[in-house]
Amino acid sequence: MKKILASVGIGNASVDTVLPSTTVSPGETVTAEVRVSGGDAAQSVSAIDLEVETRYRTEEGVEDATVGRMRLGEAFEIEPDEETTYDAEITIPWETPLTLGSTEVWVETELEIDMAVDPEDVDYLDVRPTPRMQAVFDAAEELGLSLRTAECSADPYGRYAGERRFVQEFEFRPSGGEFRGDLDELELVFVASAASLDVFVEVDRRGGILSEALDADERHTQFSLTDDDPDVASVRDRLREEIRANL
Structure with a gap:
């Protein structure tokens, strides 16, 4: 039953990316800790994806855009209540917009879990000029x-x-x-x-x-x-x- 509930996001594993600072500039590489916490049931994580994302205006409205993406580690099992930490280096792409006006930029971390809702974590960045x-x-x-x-x-x-x-x-x-x-x-x-x-x-x-x-x-x-x-x-x-x- 716990596995079934976890597959729809109830008692699922969770992820939290911890940045030493959310203030960055394009071209900079920052270190981060990705903390994965097990839920109520054992689950198979096929990958951890980190994406730098923003939004832009089109004639039809507003769209999300992935500016940069990296994949961390290999597939692993996360047991109930287990805590696992991974070190990561996130390179802020040169094309990342500055967070001026209403522009927002964030790092989205996602656990890819087979046959289940993928847990996510969002950390907003303050992108300063070079x-x-x-x-x-x-x-x-x-x-x-x-x-x-x-x-x-x-x-x-x-x-x-x-x-x-x-x-x-x-x-x-x-x-x-x-x-x-x-x-x-x-x-x-x-x-x-x-x-x-x-x-x-x-x-x-x-x-x-x-x-x-x-x-x-x-x-x-x-x-x-x-x-x-x-x-x-x-x-x-x-x-x-x-x-x-x-x-």
């Missing part, structure tokens, strides 16, 4: 640009990174500075790797109704950062140059 990303944010602020929104959206045509299903768009508006009155908004998309940060820039100029309807007020450009700890003044000058060239 030094290259932070330099771009600081540079925009020095130019009088304020971050208004940060949203993950579908990229069905792979405009930025090939097969990626979505990108995170950062929208800035001038709150002062030299571009106030000329610039409507600035949109940035980051494509990060260990070697560089590619910054895709969309400059929306202030235009009339006709130019906005035809998207004639939008210009696109891009630049890359390769220094591990970029100088904000240099990034500011580069960003200023790209904006001026496209106004």
Whole structure:
């Protein structure tokens, strides 16, 4: 009877992933403990899966997306009330979005149990910018640009990174500075790797109704950062140059 109840989630085994810190950055590797507790009956666990997940907006609504996945250990038996701990290293993928605005990122841990409801554990992360990303944010602020929104959206045509299903768009508006009155908004998309940060820039100029309807007020450009700890003044000058060239 206990096995039957466990198969529908009553008295099932459980899992709990313990992270030393929930504050991470893309590209970082963090250690974790995965604690498995037996339920009321012996059960066979075929695998432990850990996934880094988020959500993004589409024309139809909102979809969940798996940004990264790893499988831990081999199949094992978990006895009633048994406690087992596994060490894991979780690499935060470079394409993981930052948790700005309403963006959420979490690690989902799942026990794959044959012929039973799979127990899960969810741990939400605070994803902070890498030094290259932070330099771009600081540079925009020095130019009088304020971050208004940060949203993950579908990229069905792979405009930025090939097969990626979505990108995170950062929208800035001038709150002062030299571009106030000329610039409507600035949109940035980051494509990060260990070697560089590619910054895709969309400059929306202030235009009339006709130019906005035809998207004639939008210009696109891009630049890359390769220094591990970029100088904000240099990034500011580069960003200023790209904006001026496209106004």
